[in-house]
Amino acid sequence: MSVAMDLKYQPHDKKVVVGMGTEYQVLSTLSLRAGYAAFQGKGAGQFDGSETESLSSLAGLSGGFGLRLGGYLLDYAFTPFGDLGNVQRVSLSARF
DSSP states (O other): OEEEEEEEEETTTTEEEEEEEEEEEEETTEEEEEEEEEEESSSTTOSSOTTOTTSOTTTTEEEEEEEEETTEEEEEEEEEOGGGOEEEEEEEEEOO
């Protein structure tokens, strides 16, 4: 199991982004992932709670998994964005 935290300051937007995530390797071929990103400034998960009415309470959360088969890695991630819809990311990597 691994846990990570990321702190970013975006000077042009005057925004601070704090992200935290975890990955748990269930099998040698399967990893489960979950994370949360909070923003200070305009947008989802603001620390002060303003201007988030159009975003769901799940905004900022994400989940996914990774499958490793031979030299290939398939990654999937899901992130809800309220009225903006849901984001699904899929990537395929190969090592050779």
